[in-house]
Amino acid sequence: MSVTVQKSADRMFLLLIAILVIFGLVMLASASSPVGYARFGDTYYFIKKQLLFGLLPGMVLFLVLGHMDYRWWKKFGGLIYFASLVFLILVFIPGIGLILNNSRSWVQFFGHSTQPAEFAKLAIIIILAKLLADGRDIKDWKNGLAPVLAVLAPALLLVGAQPDVGTLSILVVIIFAMLYAARIPKIYLLMLGLVGVVGFAALMAVAPYRVQRLTTFLHPELDPKGVGYQINQAFLAVGSGGVLGLGLGHSRQKFQYLPEVQADSIFAIVAEETGFIISVGVIILISFIGLRGLKIARGAPDEFGYLLALGIMVWFVWQSFLNIGSIIGLMPLTGVPLPFLSHGGSAMLVLLAAFGIVANISKFNKQLSC
Secondary structure, three states, X not given: OEXXXXXXXXXXHHHHHHHHHHHHHHHHHHHHHHHHHHHHOOOOHHHHHHHHHHHHHHHHHHHHHHHOXXXXXXXXXXXXXXXXXXXXXXXXXXXXXXXXXXXXXXXEEOOEEEOHHHHHHHHHHHHXXXXXXXXXXXXXXXXXXXXXXXXHHHHHHHHHHOOOHHHHHHHHHHHHHHHHHOOOOHHHHHHHHHHHHHHHHHHHHHOHHHHHHHHHHHOOOOOOOOOOHHHXXXXXXXXXXXXXXXXXXXXXXXXXXXXXXXOOOHHHHHHHHHHHHHHHHHHHHHHHHHHHHHHHHHOOOOHHHHHXXXXXXXXXXXXXXXXXXHHOOOOOOOOOOOOOOXXXXXXXHHHHHHHHHHHHHOOEEEEOOO
């Protein structure tokens, strides 16, 4: 086997990301302008924060990590994961952690808030790729797979304790996908799946509002002015867009009718202003990025690179479809942001950094010779 290094990263991958990022900035500027003016007296409040704390530092990390050999992450994976655990613990410290929307998911430093769980997503992918690629026999439950799960457990427990069920579901899907790709026995996957179902059922039981979300998902018409208000307003936005949309900037729902238009409801504004055709185009674009990333993963020269790229792409695609699915009524509302479209500096920064790692992996082309 010989490995050649390409002169540049996968250009198609870079082009698709650039298109989505630019489109996302345009839609965020449009969707967030009324709420930005109402809350802060600044029409461009959210887009300026996205540029300053998300895009600019994210692009720096993208460029730096795109030139840094991805195998460096394997060497320092344990330290990175430990740092992410410390960061997750900070949300529970009074004066540092913030409680928003019944969840203690944010920390604040010098007036700026960030979400540690976003950094934990990448850290978990790195440490899991490292553990699965280090040659251990993962078919051996006691000495192989169980120690790997024990390493991941603290991060999952900390995210679940916030509680942030949306992020927890993303982490679970990422872990399952990476374990499946590492070819662990299917009986182990089934056992872990049952544990996951019991865990999510327990989270539902201890918080009645989560049961209400599930009930609203099944019957959104039951309480249109209460717990079902957001999803019903989202349906109105998506439906009123029609085939071609009302036109950029002409949404009605963004004027204080639909909650969180700058965050997890932004796809409803995309559908309302740009219509069915472009909304489907966004979904196709996300799918193409995911498929291109999976192609890069399959071409990685080693198991670590393969699992690392795979985990990042599963994260991006599943979170995207989880957000979109909840807005159009295919899944319960979870509150997770739509990557590169929703407002969130830490989310954009970390995902751009992760895509920089995938871009670096794309520079390595595996060639088999007999």
